[in-house]
Amino acid sequence: xxxxxNPSFSNSRLINWFKLSSPSTFYPVAGKLIxxxxxxTVAFGLAGLWISFFIAPVDAVQGQAYxxxxxxxxxxxxxxxxxxxxxxxxxxxxxxxxxLSAMMAQALxxxxxxxxFLSLWTGALWGKPMWGAWxxxxxxxxxxxxxxFLYLGFMALQASIDNRRRAxxxxxxxxxxxxxxxxxxxxxxxxxxxxxxxxxxxLTKAPAMAQIMLWxxxxxxxxxxxxxxxxxxxxxxxxxxxxEAHTDWVRQLSEVKS
Amino acid sequence: xxxxxxxIQRDLLLVMRxxxxxxxxxxxxxVVTSLFPLxxxxxxxxxxxxxxxxxxxxxxxxxxLGLHRMFAADYQDGALEQLVLSPQPMVLLxxxxxxxxxxxxxxxxxxxxxxxxIQFDLDTGSxxxxxxxxxxxxxxxxLLGSIGAALTLGVRxxxxxxxxxxxxxxxxxxxxxxxxxYATSVGLDTSGYFSLLGALLILALAFVPWVSVAAVKIAxx
Numbered sequence: 001x002x003x004x005x006n007p008s009f010s011n012s013r014l015i016n017w018f019k020l021s022s023p024s025t026f027y028p029v030a031g032k033l034i035x036x037x038x039x040x041t042v043a044f045g046l047a048g049l050w051i052s053f054f055i056a057p058v059d060a061v062q063g064q065a066y067x068x069x070x071x072x073x074x075x076x077x078x079x080x081x082x083x084x085x086x087x088x089x090x091x092x093x094x095x096x097x098x099x100l101s102a103m104m105a106q107a108l109x110x111x112x113x114x115x116x117f118l119s120l121w122t123g124a125l126w127g128k129p130m131w132g133a134w135x136x137x138x139x140x141x142x143x144x145x146x147x148x149f150l151y152l153g154f155m156a157l158q159a160s161i162d163n164r165r166r167a168x169x170x171x172x173x174x175x176x177x178x179x180x181x182x183x184x185x186x187x188x189x190x191x192x193x194x195x196x197x198x199x200x201x202x203l204t205k206a207p208a209m210a211q212i213m214l215w216x217x218x219x220x221x222x223x224x225x226x227x228x229x230x231x232x233x234x235x236x237x238x239x240x241x242x243x244e245a246h247t248d249w250v251r252q253l254s255e256v257k258s
Numbered sequence: 259x260x261x262x263x264x265x266i267q268r269d270l271l272l273v274m275r276x277x278x279x280x281x282x283x284x285x286x287x288x289v290v291t292s293l294f295p296l297x298x299x300x301x302x303x304x305x306x307x308x309x310x311x312x313x314x315x316x317x318x319x320x321x322x323l324g325l326h327r328m329f330a331a332d333y334q335d336g337a338l339e340q341l342v343l344s345p346q347p348m349v350l351l352x353x354x355x356x357x358x359x360x361x362x363x364x365x366x367x368x369x370x371x372x373x374x375x376i377q378f379d380l381d382t383g384s385x386x387x388x389x390x391x392x393x394x395x396x397x398x399x400x401l402l403g404s405i406g407a408a409l410t411l412g413v414r415x416x417x418x419x420x421x422x423x424x425x426x427x428x429x430x431x432x433x434x435x436x437x438x439x440y441a442t443s444v445g446l447d448t449s450g451y452f453s454l455l456g457a458l459l460i461l462a463l464a465f466v467p468w469v470s471v472a473a474v475k476i477a478x479x
Contacts, residue, residue: 142429149426156422160413169476170409174423177405177469 037230048219082112090172102168113151265354309378310439364396408473
């Protein structure tokens with residue numbers, strides 16, 4: 001697709017956000033953004049790990065083992081948030097038929113699945129010393145597992161439909177149906193009072209943890225955010241190249257020519 | 259309304275012309291549930307304990323077996339396209355197909371369940387709760403399944419993919435359905451489970467037909 005040079009849009013002084021919705025304009029922008037997000041990932045990650053391993057005190061009840069919270073909680077947040085973002089992009093693609101939104105949803109799915117897996121994995125490592133079991137059939141664990149299945153189903157459905165347009169739309173419907181699960185995960189510790197501990201951080205009340213631990217966790221969460229965005233954009237660029245391989249602008253790219 | 263009845267009648271007629279497919283799914287339900295006592299051993303106390311879960315899981319799987327018939331044959335011979343083009347609201351037609359699927363694949367399970375329950379040495383109270391939960395739960399299975407059936411129309415490896423997509427969505431029904439039967443057998447209150455199953459049914463009835471219509475239209479365009 002050629003770049004749109006609509007004068008009424010390009011005269012505007014503000015950044016024209018709609019222009020970015022075209023794969024050909026977004027591709028170079030994403031290329032410039034990726035190093036920035038990687039740098040932020042490293043910076044937040046180093047600061048967060050420093051605080052969480054060396055500065056944060058030992059927990060009175062859980063001892064050293066509690067430190068896995070600095071990976072577990074950000075991964076769980078991201079697993080839910082990425083699903084919402086993925087469903088939102090898929091929904092946008094379904095409604096406005098924009099190609100980039102569908103590509104974005106496709107790019108986010110593996111990142112989200114990875115975060116969900118990481119959340120379950122670190123949860124198992126944490127559960128073993130605290131509960132004495134790698135896995136219990138607790139409401140939150142089960143609903144997080146369903147989330148992983150939903151990600152895998154989304155990816156499997158998209159991979160098995162050859163027609164891209166249909167794959168995007170069918171995936172979007174599945175993603176939107178699965179959104180029901182996200183609030184269930186989030187509120188599961190409140191609705192079913194089970195083994196998994198309640199939320200340590202919430203928007204409405206003071207966090208139930210020491211200030212310095214909170215800082216470590218927030219820095220790690222920022223690190224995970226930046227990582228997800230960086231990897232998501234890298235995947236997005238690969239998907240753009242794959243799907244737009246037939247266009248002129250892709251053939252003109254220096255990295256494609258060589 | 260007449261369109262709804264007509265499509266139910268049509269689907270049932272088609273099933274009657276080829277009974278073997280339906281009977282296979284039912285036979286599957288009976289065989290799978292009978293395999294468990296053979297594999298685990300005839301310890302009556304253990305069987306009573308696992309009965310709700312086993313019967314519910316078998317019901318889930320045998321519902322899945324019949325799902326691909328919901329749209330696939332009509333998709334192949336072009337009848338589904340005609341249904342989309344017809345002046346009747348598509349939601350009604352899809353709802354009719356879902357109801358027909360439930361009558362063929364869900365209702366027999368409800369009626370068969372007490373027989374299987376007796377094999378597992380369930381008492382009368384548990385049997386009636388089992389039937390009631392299946393009566394509330396199997397329509398939800400048919401409804402949710404229609405989404406998967408429509409999304410995987412004409413896709414290679416469609417039926418395996420469909421189970422991957424649909425089984426995670428079935429988990430809540432399984433938990434509350436089997437949970438109610440288990441609660442009865444240990445003498446706990448079951449009203450909460452029934453409320454949740456009822457809520458699932460109402461929500462599914464309210465939203466799923468529209469989602470399935472969207473999925474069918476995507477498959478056809």
